[in-house]
Amino acid sequence: MPTHRPTLARPFVAAAMVAASTLFAMAQQPPSPSRVRGTIVSVDGDVLSVKSRSGEDVKLHMTGDMRMVGIxxxxxxxxxxxxxxxxxxxxxxxxxxxxxxxxxxxxxxxxxxxxxxxxxxxxxxxxxxxxxxxxxxxxxxxxxxxxxxxxxxxxxxxxxxxxxxYVPADKTELKPGAKIIAFVKQLLDGSFETNRISVGRDGLTPPM
Incomplete structure (x- = not known):
């Protein structure tokens, strides 16, 4: 007689495989950064274009309640x-x-x-x-x-x-060439928002 394998288990196996592949894909994604360290390239209103220390081009949207300190x-x-x-x-x-x-x-x-x-x-x-x-x-x-x-x-x-x-600072110090550390949150569209920035004075690169 031919052997009939249970078919009810198949959906569960398929679901388990999908879940496993999803978890694997999530594990391969790099974590969202909480800080961006780099040099300001340009300033357009409340958006900073930054070249990160690792060479990436990043746009940072400054919030209305952003805090700043100088280093x-x-x-x-x-x-x-x-x-x-x-x-x-x-x-x-x-x-x-x-x-x-x-x-x-x-x-x-x-x-x-x-x-x-x-x-x-x-x-x-x-x-x-x-x-x-x-x-x-x-x-x-x-x-x-x-x-x-x-x-x-x-x-x-x-x-x-x-x-x-740390010393007091304001947004006038956010100009091309300034070295910064921005504390960021990644938004749903993949862009970054910052509400806190440390800026190096006189060309200083914040070391932390």
Whole structure:
């Protein structure tokens, strides 16, 4: 006698295959960026054309309530005990946390984003916003012990590590050639909207 296979299972198998292929396609799509780092190419009303650091052309629509800050360079000696800082770190071969950059928050920004989390500046980088509890000078720069509400971290800051701080800024500084970091949200049509921009002063590239 011929063997009859159940046919009811076929729709479920097909549905499972469609679902699996959809999940696979979604996994292959790169995540939407939360930041755009680059140089302003042109300004047209509330739309910025930006060449990203990776070479992509991006258009950013500025919201009506957009906030701006300027970024200026300061020295390593400007980091004091009690300073509230943010620092991007990468693990060194010796297990130490090496600073890629340090930004010192002004007092009215104390507590901003306190804690430690993965960051998108470099592979395996981490962003930590915390208070400087101890600083030790050494031949290779300074070692900072920074503490936040859920822990602490010892960070090595080399002499050539960029150190910056925030200053007030306005939209007049958004001009061709300016280096920016824009915090963005991708809209349904694929364009990007920004409500917060950090702009480097005097040609400075914001290092964070």
């Amino acid at each position: 200026i360079k300061i020295s390593l000696s400007d980091i004091k005990l009690g300073s509230f800082v943010g620092t991007t770190t990468v693990p060194g071969p010796d297990g130490r946390h090496n600073a890629v950059e340090v930004h010192v928050f002004p007092e009215d920004m104390r507590g901003t984003g306190e804690g430690s989390r993965p960051y998108d500046l470099r592979p395996n980088s981490t962003m930590t916003n915390a208070t400087v509890a101890e600083t030790v000078a050494g031949n290779d720069g300074q070692t900072l012990m920074i503490k936040y509400k859920d822990g602490e971290k010892k960070v090595v800051v080399a002499p050539d590590t960029p150190v910056v701080t």
